[in-house]
Amino acid sequence: MAETEFGKQLQAIETTIPGLTLWELPVHGDSRGWFKENWQREKMTALGLADFGPVQNNVSFNDAVGTTRGIHAEPWDKWVSVATGRIFGAWVDLREGPTFGAVFTAEIDPSRAIFVPRGVGNSYQTLEPDTAYTYLVNDHWSPDASYSFLNLADETAAVDWPIPLTDVEISAKDLAHPRLADVVPIPAKKTLVVGAGGQLGLALRAAYAGDATVEFATRADLDLTADLSGARRWRDYGTIVNAAAYTAVDAAETDRAGAWAGNVSAVAQLARIATEHGITLVHVSSDYVFDGSATSAYREDEPFAPLGVYGQTKAAADATVSTVPRHYIVRTSWVIGEGKNFVRTMASLAARGVDPSVVDDQVGRLTFTDDIARGIRHLTSSGAPYGTYNLTGAGEPASWADIAAEVFELTGSDRARVTGVSTEAYFASAAAPVSPRPRWSVLDLAKIEATGFTPRDWRESLREYLAE
Known part of the structure; x- marks a missing residue:
């Protein structure tokens, strides 16, 4: 010695x-x-x-x-x-x-x-x-x-x-x-996108197109409510992106078990796997974790105050993911992607000559799934500190009625055809229970902007979306 x-x-x-x-x-x-x-x-x-x-x-x-x-x-x-x-x-x-x-x-x-x-x-x-x-x-x-x-x-x-x-x-x-x-080089650790059949999953497929290190799993490929221990050789994975979620906001009021299974139990499974194997877990959160009573943009560290069952499950999932040593919680709002959505519905009404009544007392910003996918890629590849990040479209907030009018105008119709109504009036004749909505869904974007990511103005994204 x-x-x-x-x-x-x-x-x-x-x-x-x-x-x-x-x-x-x-x-x-x-x-x-x-x-x-x-x-x-x-x-x-x-x-x-x-x-x-x-x-x-x-x-x-x-x-x-x-x-x-x-x-x-x-x-x-x-x-x-x-x-x-x-x-x-x-x-x-x-x-x-x-x-x-x-x-x-x-x-x-x-x-x-x-x-x-x-x-x-x-x-x-x-x-x-x-x-x-x-x-x-x-x-x-x-x-x-x-x-x-x-x-x-x-x-x-x-x-x-x-x-x-x-x-x-x-x-x-x-x-x-x-x-x-x-020599056969050792490949980089893989990324697994779960919920790859949903609207965000489809956007992530496009964002990672051609990347052989990324795998995609739909609900049929991977049951998140089952024991995941032997579902993959988990040490070969560096990142799991959870694009799966129970998103039926109103149905959650009566289907509580389904909402909790999809949004909490499944997330707990992923959190356990990520913690045990040193994997980075990316989870998508929602403005519904807040009650909408704020008068300024919500920061990432605001206390939870969900109004309905859906919001409660999303808040519980956020709390669970926050215990994973390597995690990104991406909190967003008013998501628009492939498939049926608010923008397509309004464009269809405009084309068919229907003049809609649209809620005008809920305020926020649209977020397009390709921007969420872009933000997730940025966070996971840039070395951004782990934690929670708000990610929505940028620009001036607007009500749903404002957005509907914007869609009418961009598709060549008169924006005056859209009539604003209160949330109470809009849901007054609903036959099934309706989840309470936050009236203020504006999220502060300073934290993710500080990492070098620039969210696009939602109006610009809307024009591009409608043009496609």
């Missing part, structure tokens, strides 16, 4: 490979030996290490100097350290992307450790006898896991091994690994 350096401060050192970080570890020693905190979640995550959730601890013992292993890239993250002895380590980025083939080398003794992200090839050569190499991993071994390997003698990586490979102990399997030109 003469090489072990005592008295270091805990410190993370960036390397030439993205995500690969070398760590200096404090080792406390005296004449009796030494002690160190080999893995300390609170201190290390505070210094920027990903909270990668290890589930298994492995030890590799090597009795001879020069024992050489690698180069192996597995589909999980590893925290690698040395308990006794000393190694020379070489790491090669075998992930798809611009840094494929990048190399980093370093000596590791008990006063150092290294965090190896998923897909970075790991190899080492022992420099002392009786070396024990330990590593924490955040997934269990599986025969279905996708590995990549690189030959230790690859000329492109050109690792400068301290002991020539001709003079050391190497397994026949490691000697047979391919050169870099023949």
